Amino acid sequence: MNILEKITQHKQAFSKSERKVAEVILANPQIAIHSSIAALAKMSDVSEPTVNRFCRRLDTKGYPDFKLHLAQSLANGTPYVNRHVEEDDGPEEYTKKIFESTMASLEVARQSVDINTINRVVDLLTQAQKISFFGLGASASVAHDALNKFFRFNVPVVYFEDILMQRMSCMNSSEDDVIVLISHTGRTKSLVEVAQIARSNDATVVGITSKDSPLAKECNLVLSLEVPEDTDMYMPMASRIAQLTLIDILATGFTLRRGTKFRENLKRVKDTLRGSRFEKRND
Template sequence: MNMQEKIQTQLETLSKSERKVAEAILAAPASAIHSSIALLAREANVSEPTVNRFCHRMGTKGFPDFKLQLAQSLANGTPWVTRNVDENDSVEIYSEKIFESAMAGLDRVRSSLDVSAVNRAVDLLTQSNKIAFFGLGASAAVAHDAMNKFFRFNVPVIYSDDIVMQRMSCINSAETDVIVLISHTGRTKSLVELAGLARENGATVLAITSAGSPLAQGATLALTLDVPEDTDIYMPMVSRLAQLTLIDVLATGFTLRRGARFRDNLKRVKAALKESRFDKEPRATN
């Protein structure tokens, strides 16, 4: 049941004020997905907390998540591009849709993220002697970004988007190594095989993937991202942003966990890089 059908089905069970919100949305669903919570509240003649209560009644995590699910129910989108965009959209409309979808998707991931699993992942990374980041396709770009983040830390870091090199690295891994495998679907056979190879050698496998996927099940620890994006049909957009943001979370946790002495080392790295850049333009003074 899509969101429009869910609203219609539950219409009679809603409170008087919540029903006003539902009727305003059903009257102009395309406009609702681009409205702010304040604007929708004014159009329905209710308070903003009422709109939030309505969104939770519909089984969503809040207004941004509700708008994302409503947008997905309005159209299947343009295949091979994105579910939220129609082929006749103007540049203004599809630009707004992409930003709205990105913000709503990140908010959904933030709300559903298992912070205890993140904390455990940071423990594993800080205790490792070597870290490897592997992904294929769009996830390879995320793995490369992770390598750039962790390369400035005083721990050996490996990255490769070549499956042969990935296999050799996993075969040669050890108990003190952490292998980070990144895949939105978690159904890429090669990455699931890598997880098995690494674990056979005693290495810790950290997966950034979808809940319940073969990769999540084959990992030592899985950080699962709740991103309703079918990358079999559409370009990976929100899922990639969610993965990149989670890498930032892990890198920040790594930095804080290692303490002040470690951050002094980062300061020296930054100082060494400073000579490679031009100075900032001085600000004009009156």
């Protein structure tokens, strides 16, 4: 709670000398946070203990603690909020809004994600014979990204954008295979069917999707992200970023589980790419 507001509210409850202190602080808080109790007492024309008592009356432990609260109030406290883009926003506004909304959504996602499930999914992935990532529409690019990540791990990984290929792939799946299905809404019919096919072949189905959705019901494990959908622009934005971050987390968990030796392998994969690149000059 903002301490500057608190001071103005409390103003009546202060004594005469304490009010003097309040005036000085409100007049110029920036100077106050950089002053010692002695300096502030002099400015307010009161004694030092009075300033201390003033601080205590605001439920702080003493002067240093009060300064801390004051500093926090002054720090332009604009936490990221999901603000929608408006019709007449200029580039500056919508850029800012989209960045902030994205960060706000990630914060929400972070709090809603279930660590336990993540751990279990990582477990499954490390033990899988084959890993498949499927998504449709906007979620296809998320699956695509997952392919990229897991491909580097030198494990059999599969990705199809085509619904028929997805179905065929699932029909040929077996017990030790893990199928990761990505869908924000979890209501895409064909993806639900893919899940059913995979299940009937005893493959393990992991859903990165909305809780309690039709798709979620068909999955062995569900990683749900409670990201507020951005309805304004009619295209998924934040949800997708959250999904990607989740993929990053799974990939990280995967490498950690595999140990140091495995990561040396990763470095080698990266080094291989060097040939196809322009060297970075160090001048």
